[in-house]
Amino acid sequence: MGDLRITGLSVDVVQWPLKMKRRHGVGDIERSMPGVIVKIETDAGIAGFGEAAPWSVFTGTAEANAGAIHTYMRPLLLGADPRRVVALMRSIEKNLVGHTEGKAAVEMALLDIAGRHRGIPVAELLGGFYRTHVPLSASIANPDFDEDLDFARERVGEGVNIFKVKTGFAGHAEDLRRLERLRKELPDTVDLRVDYNQGLEPWDAIRLLRDVEAFRPTFIEQPVRREQRAAMAAITRALDTPIMADESVFSPAEAIDMVRLALADLVSIKIMKSGGIFRAREVAEIAEAAGIMGYGGTMFEGGLAIAAGLHLVAATPNIALGAEFYTSTWVMGVEILQDPIRIEKGETVVPTAAGLGVEVDEEAVRRISVAHYH
Ligand SMILES: [Mg+2]
Numbered sequence: 001m002g003d004l005r006i007t008g009l010s011v012d013v014v015q016w017p018l019k020m021k022r023r024h025g026v027g028d029i030e031r032s033m034p035g036v037i038v039k040i041e042t043d044a045g046i047a048g049f050g051e052a053a054p055w056s057v058f059t060g061t062a063e064a065n066a067g068a069i070h071t072y073m074r075p076l077l078l079g080a081d082p083r084r085v086v087a088l089m090r091s092i093e094k095n096l097v098g099h100t101e102g103k104a105a106v107e108m109a110l111l112d113i114a115g116r117h118r119g120i121p122v123a124e125l126l127g128g129f130y131r132t133h134v135p136l137s138a139s140i141a142n143p144d145f146d147e148d149l150d151f152a153r154e155r156v157g158e159g160v161n162i163f164k165v166k167t168g169f170a171g172h173a174e175d176l177r178r179l180e181r182l183r184k185e186l187p188d189t190v191d192l193r194v195d196y197n198q199g200l201e202p203w204d205a206i207r208l209l210r211d212v213e214a215f216r217p218t219f220i221e222q223p224v225r226r227e228q229r230a231a232m233a234a235i236t237r238a239l240d241t242p243i244m245a246d247e248s249v250f251s252p253a254e255a256i257d258m259v260r261l262a263l264a265d266l267v268s269i270k271i272m273k274s275g276g277i278f279r280a281r282e283v284a285e286i287a288e289a290a291g292i293m294g295y296g297g298t299m300f301e302g303g304l305a306i307a308a309g310l311h312l313v314a315a316t317p318n319i320a321l322g323a324e325f326y327t328s329t330w331v332m333g334v335e336i337l338q339d340p341i342r343i344e345k346g347e348t349v350v351p352t353a354a355g356l357g358v359e360v361d362e363e364a365v366r367r368i369s370v371a372h373y374h
Contacts, residue, residue: 003043003081004042004043004044004046004081004082004083004113004117005042005043005079005080005081005082006040006041006042006077006078006079006080006081006082007041007042007043007078008039008040008041008078008374009038009039009040009041009069009070009073009074009077009078009374010038010039010372010373010374011036011037011038011039011066011069011070011372011373011374012036012037012038012066012365012366012369012371012372012373013034013035013036013062013063013066013369013370013371014034014035014036014037014062014365014368014369014370015032015033015034015035015368015370016032016033016034016035016300016302016332016333016334016368017031017032017332017333017334017368018030018031018032018033018300018331018332018333019330019331019332019333020142020330020331021142021143021144022139022141022142022166022331023141023142023143023166023169023170024141024166024168024169024195024197024199028143028169029055029300033055033300034054034061034062034063034370035051035052035053035054035062035300035301035302036051036052036053036054036062036065036066036069036101036102036105037049037050037051037105037302037304037336037360037365037369038050038051038052038069038102038105038106038109039109039360039362040077040082040106040109040110040113042082042113044117046113046116046117047113048082048108048109048110048111048112048113048114048116048355048356049108049109049112049304049356049360050104050105050106050107050108050109050110050112050304050308051105051108051301051302051304051305051308052065052066052069052101052102052104052105052272052305053101053272053298053299053300053301053302053305054101054272054299055299055300058247058299059100059101059250059272059273059299060098060099060100060101063371064099064102065099065101065102065105066102066371066373068096068098068099068102069099069102069105069106070373072092072095072096073092073096073102073103073106076088076091076092076095077106082110082113082114082117083110083113083114083117085107085110085111085114085278086278088106088110089103089106089107089110089275089276089278092106093275099275100250100272100273100274100275100276101272101275101299103275103276104271104272104274104275104276104277104305104308105305106276107275107276107277107278108271108276108277108304108305108308108356111125111277111308111311111355111356112355112356113355114355115354115355115356116354116355118354119354120354121311121350121351121352121353121354121355121356121357122277122308122311122355122356122357123311123314123315123350124315126277126281126311126312126314126315126316127315128315129314129315129350129352130314130315130316130317131313131314131350132314132349132350132352133344133347133348133349133350134296134310134313134314134322134323134325134347134348134350135161135162135322135323135346135347136160136162136322136323136324136325136326136343136346136347136348137162137163137164137193137295137322137323137324138151138152138155138160138162138163138164138324138326138330139163139164139165139166139195139324140152140163140164140165140166140178140182141166145178145181149181149182149185152182152185152186153185153186155346156186156187156190158343158345158346159344159345159346159347160346161189161190161191161346162190162191162193162322162346163182163186163190163191163192163193164193164194164195164221164324165178165179165182165192165193165194165195165217166195166197167179167194167195167196167199167212168196168197168198168199168200168223169197169199172208172211175212176211176212176215179192179194179212179215179217180215182215183215183216191218192215192216192217192218193217193218193219193220193221194212194215194217194219194220194221195220195221195222195244195246196220196221196222196223196224197221197222197246197247198222198223198224198225198226198247199223200223200224201224202224202228202231202234205223205224205231205235206234206235206238206239209223209235209239209241210239212241213239213240213241217241218241218242218321219241219242219243219244219265219266219321220239220241220242220243220244221243221244221245221246221268222244222245222246222247222248222268223235223243225247226247226248227248229248229257229261229263230261232245232248232261232263232264233261233262233263236262236263236264236265237262242265242266243264243265243266244264244265244266244267244268244295245258245263245264245266245267245268246267246268246270246297248263248264249264249267249268249273249283250273250274251273251274251275251279251283252274252279252282252283252286255267255282255283255286255287256286258287258290258292259286259287259289259290259292264292265292266292266293266294266295266321267283267287267292267293267294267295268294268295268296268297269283269284269287269294269295269296269297269312269319270297270298270299270309271305271308271309271312272298272299272301272305273297277308277311277312280312280316281312281316284316284318284319285318287318288317288318293318293320293321294316294318294319294320294321295319295321295322295323296309296312296313296319296321296322296323296324296325297323297324298323298324298325298327300327300331300332301327301328302327302328302332302334302336302337303328303335303336303337303340303341303358304336304337304356304358304360306325306327306328306341306348307337307341307351307356307357307358308356309323309325310323310325310341310348310350310351311350311351311356311357313325313350314350323348325341325343325348326343326348328340328341329341329343334364334367334368335361335364336360336361336364336365336368337358337359337360337361338358338359338360338361339358339359341358
């Protein structure tokens with residue numbers, strides 16, 4: 001295999017400017033959002049890049065994840081062979097709890113190096129391309145709903161057919177009004193989905209969700225809080241519409257809880273929740289064995305994290321409900337990839353070049369960097 005060693009690691013906390021305001025059950029996003037970019041260098045001149053996309057109300061903070069990579073993961077990586085991805089990630093998991101986004105970033109950079117070194121894309125390291133294009137789900141989360149209606153109409157014109165409406169932050173009557181207008185103004189063939197981001201209280205969730213079912217959503221995502229598992233299970237039993245778990249399922253162990261407690265019909269799979277592509281794959285496989293279909297979720301991700309998500313979905317049959325791989329294109333105000341992620345006819349295109357298949361514009365990273373550790 002020849003010798004290959006990690007010789008350097010640098011971490012940037014970045015502040016992404018945002019082009020869009022977003023509202024969700026758990027919190028609002030406006031103007032800017034922190035993130036983390038990691039670069040791992042080797043003695044062969046090959047460098048790999050990774051990205052952490054934390055959100056303080058959901059997964060964790062950028063500052064904590066950058067610190068975890070810089071202080072705790074660095075000594076486990078320097079001098080090691082970056083192609084031993086699974087062994088290195090096990091050692092990181094053993095030495096550091098939490099920080100799933102930082103772990104995802106480091107694993108992403110290692111896989112980028114491993115793929116580049118062999119001259120193959122990450123999806124081929126994962127078993128090959130099951131799909132090369134991923135149906136795109138666009139989220140309706142703008143506090144200005146009229147702006148969102150224009151946005152949705154434009155996207156329909158471009159071939160997007162899946163829309164996920166963020167609910168649970170402005171009251172039930174307003175949610176119903178938004179769903180009614182979307183059903184009225186968008187073509188009848190549109191695949192409409194609803195995501196509460198934990199926005200409902202368990203005591204009246206079933207009653208409220210029965211109203212929402214009238215708009216024929218394909219699924220309803222995470223109606224109640226992450227830890228309210230009994231309520232998730234009760235809602236799943238009571239409704240005809242499939243219920244998707246997002247915040248309730250981070251790890252493979254929580255995926256087993258999901259199956260055992262029957263707390264959802266579907267699951268949103270994100271590398272930022274699971275701590276990387278391999279753990280996300282385990283979630284997808286546990287779900288598949290239980291007949292639970294997966295969806296490709298994202299956080300507020302730039303092009304690197306989106307590229308990693310695309311390779312995961314490309315190689316994982318059970319993540320079959322499409323994915324929301326658009327944030328680097330429509331939400332982030334700065335592009336850090338030399339060639340942006342492509343969206344064509346309502347689908348996101350999986351990059352096919354070696355590694356993650358994307359090249360980072362390091363000058364663009366420097367422009368949004370607010371702290372650099374090396
Ligand atoms: Mg969600």
